[in-house]
Amino acid sequence: MSCFPAKIIAALKRRQRPGFEAGLRGSFWPAGKLLRAGILLLSVLLFLGPGGCRGKTDSTSPAICVAGSTSVQPFAEKLAEVYMEQHSRTRIDVQGGGSSAGIFAAQQGAADLGASSRELVQAEKALHEIPIAWDGIAVIVHPSNPLNNLTLKQLRRIFQGRITNWRDLGLPPHAIDLISREEGSGTREAFEHLAMGKTEVSHGALVQDSNGAVREIVAGDPYSLGYISAGLVDNRVKAVAIDGILPTRENIKTQKYKLVRRFLLVSRKTPSGQCRAFVDFILSPQGQRLLEAEGLVGVK
Amino acid sequence: MDRGKFVERVLFLLALSSISSLVIITIFIFEEGLPLIFHTGLKDFIFSSHWAPTKGHFGIAAMIISSILVTLGAMVLGVPLGLACAIVLAEFCSERLRGLLKPTLELLAGIPSVVYGFLGVIWLVPLIRNYLGGPGLSLLAAAVILGIMILPTVISISIDALTAVPDVYRDGSIALGATQWQTVHRVVLPAASSGIITAVILGMGRAVGETMAVIMVAGNALKIPTSILDPVRTLTSNIALELGYAAGRHREALFATGIVLFVIIMILNLSATLLARRK
Numbered sequence: 001m002s003c004f005p006a007k008i009i010a011a012l013k014r015r016q017r018p019g020f021e022a023g024l025r026g027s028f029w030p031a032g033k034l035l036r037a038g039i040l041l042l043s044v045l046l047f048l049g050p051g052g053c054r055g056k057t058d059s060t061s062p063a064i065c066v067a068g069s070t071s072v073q074p075f076a077e078k079l080a081e082v083y084m085e086q087h088s089r090t091r092i093d094v095q096g097g098g099s100s101a102g103i104f105a106a107q108q109g110a111a112d113l114g115a116s117s118r119e120l121v122q123a124e125k126a127l128h129e130i131p132i133a134w135d136g137i138a139v140i141v142h143p144s145n146p147l148n149n150l151t152l153k154q155l156r157r158i159f160q161g162r163i164t165n166w167r168d169l170g171l172p173p174h175a176i177d178l179i180s181r182e183e184g185s186g187t188r189e190a191f192e193h194l195a196m197g198k199t200e201v202s203h204g205a206l207v208q209d210s211n212g213a214v215r216e217i218v219a220g221d222p223y224s225l226g227y228i229s230a231g232l233v234d235n236r237v238k239a240v241a242i243d244g245i246l247p248t249r250e251n252i253k254t255q256k257y258k259l260v261r262r263f264l265l266v267s268r269k270t271p272s273g274q275c276r277a278f279v280d281f282i283l284s285p286q287g288q289r290l291l292e293a294e295g296l297v298g299v300k
Numbered sequence: 301m302d303r304g305k306f307v308e309r310v311l312f313l314l315a316l317s318s319i320s321s322l323v324i325i326t327i328f329i330f331e332e333g334l335p336l337i338f339h340t341g342l343k344d345f346i347f348s349s350h351w352a353p354t355k356g357h358f359g360i361a362a363m364i365i366s367s368i369l370v371t372l373g374a375m376v377l378g379v380p381l382g383l384a385c386a387i388v389l390a391e392f393c394s395e396r397l398r399g400l401l402k403p404t405l406e407l408l409a410g411i412p413s414v415v416y417g418f419l420g421v422i423w424l425v426p427l428i429r430n431y432l433g434g435p436g437l438s439l440l441a442a443a444v445i446l447g448i449m450i451l452p453t454v455i456s457i458s459i460d461a462l463t464a465v466p467d468v469y470r471d472g473s474i475a476l477g478a479t480q481w482q483t484v485h486r487v488v489l490p491a492a493s494s495g496i497i498t499a500v501i502l503g504m505g506r507a508v509g510e511t512m513a514v515i516m517v518a519g520n521a522l523k524i525p526t527s528i529l530d531p532v533r534t535l536t537s538n539i540a541l542e543l544g545y546a547a548g549r550h551r552e553a554l555f556a557t558g559i560v561l562f563v564i565i566m567i568l569n570l571s572a573t574l575l576a577r578r579k
Contacts, residue, residue, distance in 0.1 A: 036383040070544070070545050096544070096545065097545075097547055098545055098547055150306075169420060177433075177434075179411060180424035180543050181551070182520070182545070183351075183353055183354055183542055183545075184353070184354060184542050184544075184545030184550060186545075189354075200352055200355070203349075203362075203521065203522040203523040204521055204522075204523050205521055205522075206437055206519040206520060206521050206531045207436060207513065207519070207520035207521060207522070207533065207541065208520070209520075209541050209544075216421075217437070220425075221435060224435065257454075
């Protein structure tokens with residue numbers, strides 16, 4: 001949802017007609033009409049909602065529609081932005097919705113490219129998959145915390161709410177302030193898949209709605225433990241080794257680190273035309289550099 | 301068509317638009333949310349506290365309880381303070397001091413809620429964590445922040461209620477030998493009581509509906525709190541936290557949460573209106 005305003009503004013800009021500016025500055029009525037047209041357009045765009053990116057393309061330049069994982073979304077938006085700067089005739093619409101929704105959209109052909117932060121399962125494997133980056137999920141604690149290593153099993157028991165005190169990990173006794181992400185978040189989805197198995201994250205865990213918010217709390221609270229995207233770990237928090245392996249760039253790329261997910265783009269058939277060009281751009285050194293600059297680990 | 305008639309029509313349409321947006325919002329929320337309530341059953345939805353929407357569990361009991369507790373906490377802190385402020389400003393204050401204090405309090409209402417939330421996170425939360433224990437992000441933090449946020453509502457409506465009490469009441473009471481304090485708490489307060497109750501209820505509506513600041517300081521954990529230092533998730537936080545990603549049943553469940561919130565706030569506002577009319 002968050003990308004809507006930007007998208008509407010962009011759409012309005014693209015629809016700029018001669019006299020747009022003049023109308024606003026000139027007499028009252030043209031501006032009023034324009035306003036009405038704008039409101040109409042806005043409401044149409046809003047009602048189209050997710051999956052509506054087919055409807056609002058104009059016939060001259062077919063748009064590429066990328067939909068899916070909210071974890072991939074910010075990176076896809078960044079890539080699209082840079083790509084569109086270089087290729088002014090191509091339009092790329094990036095939408096969220098979650099990995100499953102993105103894969104479904106790609107299967108139905110509603111999106112040219114589905115974005116997924118989880119692996120494909122069963123029937124989905126029929127899709128054409130293009131891995132674009134690796135992302136590690138780092139388990140973080142306050143820098144003053146002496147904890148350096150957790151086993152995957154300990155991690156699971158902590159997040160299940162079965163270990164609730166640092167004492168059980170051999171540290172001075174104090175309750176663990178456990179921090180998770182909100183239901184539906186791609187990072188949480190991946191964390192549950194990689195670390196929790198079929199079990200649920202404890203209801204006692206604090207919930208924050210972004211990687212940044214989790215990091216902020218862990219940086220301030222000496223007794224906290226949370227997880228964030230490995231690219232976003234900075235010196236205010238400490239990443240803990242899982243089964244003795246730290247989430248370094250190298251360990252993520254070789255998948256020695258356990259909590260690693262792939263970011264995938266999926267499509268019904270092998271991409272062609274403009275779509276192909278965009279995929280090639282993502283996999284090019286420039287595209288991969290962009291992803292690395294945003295904190296991911298490239299696949300090339 | 302002459303000008304006067306035209307303007308009248310336009311204004312009438314504008315007036316209708318506010319009502320129609322209320323109607324549209326109501327229809328929209330119910331249309332989106334009701335399917336889920338039918339699907340899980342009202343009883344399971346409201347009385348179960350197992351919320352795992354991506355795994356098919358939709359119970360909002362913990363959030364209803366949290367919303368009520370946070371609101372009560374805010375009332376306990378905000379109402380006595382707000383009422384005391386209103387009494388001072390309406391009854392005891394010099395004209396000059398009132399001229400200074402009232403605009404200041406009104407300014408308090410203009411501060412965006414995200415600023416309250418931010419202050420809560422950087423100042424109140426560490427204070428609670430260091431001196432009282434727990435993670436800091438808690439029921440208490442949310443109640444304190446909300447208690448401050450409802451002050452302008454409570455104060456300004458209470459002042460209106462107090463100043464609406466005719467001066468002959470005060471004069472009569474003083475003439476009978478009552479002190480000023482006796483006059484206020486035996487005569488003026490009872491006379492203004494329905495207005496003050498309206499102020500409290502509207503403040504309560506504000507506290508129930510506040511979202512941003514609460515998300516930032518309440519911790520948003522899903523369990524039913526057992527102490528004021530436990531993190532809690534309110535109904536509004538639940539919607540705002542998860543709506544960005546939700547699809548299908550999950551999305552419906554959030555709209556259904558909205559229905560519950562809508563009903564609570566409608567009840568509060570209606571009772572405020574009824575009480576105000578009783579006067």
